[in-house]
Amino acid sequence: MDTLYFDHAATTPLHxxxxxxxSTALTENFGNPSSIHQSGRQSRKAVDEARTVIAKSLGANDKDIIFTSGGTEADNLAIIGTAxxxxxxxxxxITSSIEHHAVLDSCHYLETRGFTVTYLPVDETGVVGIDTVKMALTDETILVSIMMINNEVGTIQPIQAIGELLKDHQAVFHTDAVQAYGIVPLDVEDLQVDLLTVTAHKVNGPKGIGALYKRQAVKIQPLFYGGDQERKRRPxxxxxxxxxxxxxxxxxxxxxxxxxxAHFQQLKTTFxxxxxxIANITINGDEDKVSPLxxxxSFLGTRIEQVLMNLDLDGVFVSSGSACTAGSMTSSHVLKAMxxxxxxxxxxxxxxxxxxxxxxxxxxEVVKRVKQTIERLRTLAN
Ligand SMILES: Cc1ncc(COP(=O)(O)O)c(C=O)c1O
Structure with missing residues (x-):
């Protein structure tokens, strides 16, 4: 049976x-970019060229791009480094209760270091209300971190409006744009963000590489020490x-x-x-402010682990929530918040x-297999 991979929010195949x-780079670009000989200079050039492309994709300056090991590290650097x-x-x-664990756990860590964190609630649409941000802001607020697109339900958050709200406030504004990258044209000036996270493996790139955009005027403390790479911000x-x-x-x-x-929207409409x-389902998240990806x-009355296991046997690869919690089968913190x-x-x-x-x-084809699985499980349960 052919398999149907429907878990691109977890990761995508390499283009x-x-x-x-x-593979060319693995054999040819082995020189250390910090070495001053020709081999090193060739590698340095490759890093610089890549930085220019990533900067262009965010409407940023090259100097403001920090390469990291991915979205998790970029979120940690943004949050802990700023704090x-x-x-x-x-x-x-201030953050929201529906952020990725890379943000939530960075905030939890900071709470153990004497910081106070407000986790904004969401309603059933899964969208953070701009009023809740406004109400939570104080003179003591130094950082607001709200994701651009939620990775579990796909809801789109009002980043530009929050950027506008914070324009005259001391708080640094970070957004995790991992799930927006590649399908939303991003411009850090339009968005008025100071820090923005992206990662390569959600856009058919490799795992273990991502970037943090950092506005030049905003200072952060590095998390690592030991070299001059990335202007000492990530040695x-x-x-x-x-x-x-x-x-x-x-x-x-x-x-x-x-x-x-548009391509994804068309596919999603069909899906x-x-x-x-299928009987007794709900489609979760805001109807309009939602990612096409x-x-x-929810297949009401079913048990997630049983559905996932049976779909896997039927060659359908999906997730019950974010990839990080999928293995542990704890129910989604995003849906709990909603x-x-x-x-x-x-x-x-x-x-x-x-x-x-x-x-x-x-x-x-995927819905055909899902429908058969759900109907079979529901019959067995009765
Ligand atoms: C919204 C969001 N932020 C951060 C991450 C973490 O990125 P990475 O896997 O590159 O560490 C993910 C990946 O699941 C994500 O969806």
Missing amino acids: PDVSQMM LKHQDKGKHI GTENLPGIIGFKQAVELFLGEELNRQ EKEVNT ICNV YGEKDERTLSAIRFSFGLHHTEKAMI
Whole structure:
């Protein structure tokens, strides 16, 4: 049986062009970018060129891009780095209850270091209200971190409006744009953000490489020490094949974000039409402010682990929430924030996320298999 991979919000397959660039880099770009001989200079040039492309994809200056090991590290650097550097101005941080664990756990760590964190609630649409940010702000607030697109339900957050709200406030504004990258044209000036996280493996690039945009005027404390790389903000010999692969992945979507968005929207419309033929389901998250890449569906009355296991046997690869918690089968903190812990929708939600190679036919086939599985499990339960 052929398999249907519908978990692109967890990670995407490497694009063949990326893979080709990386294999060349693995053998040819072995020089250390810090070495001054020709081999080192060749590698330095490759890093600089990649930095220019990533900067362009965010409407940023090259100097403001810090390569990291991925989204998790970029989020940690943004949050912990800002908090430690700005603590003389206050010790209050605002984030939302639906952030990725990279943000939530960084905030939890800071709480153990004497910072106070406000975790903004969301309503059933899964969107952070701009008023809640306004109400939570104090003179002590030094950082606001709100994600651009939620990775579990796909809801789009009002980043530009929050940027506008914070324009005259001391708080540094960070957004985790991991799930928006590649499908939303990003411009750090329009968004008025100071820090922004992206990662390569969600856009058909390699795992283990990402970047943090940092506005030049904003100071952060590094998390690592031991070298001059990345202007001392993230020392360590650069992950050259990763950086080269990241650049190639970005070049493939640069300027094409809206076309990709339209492509995914078309697939999602077909998917939703088909999935609506299954009885007793809900599609979770705001109807309009939602990513075309993610569809979160609750199959009421079913048990997530049983559904996931059976879908896996049927060759359908999906997730019950964020990849980090999927293995542990704890119910999603995002759905808990939206509906409450015991709500049937929280207990039976599956995330389908779409990818570049998907077709309309794949949408119809995946729902056909899901429908059979759900109906079989429901019959067995009765
Ligand atoms: C919204 C969001 N932020 C951060 C991350 C972490 O990125 P990485 O896997 O590159 O560490 C992910 C990945 O699941 C994500 O979806």
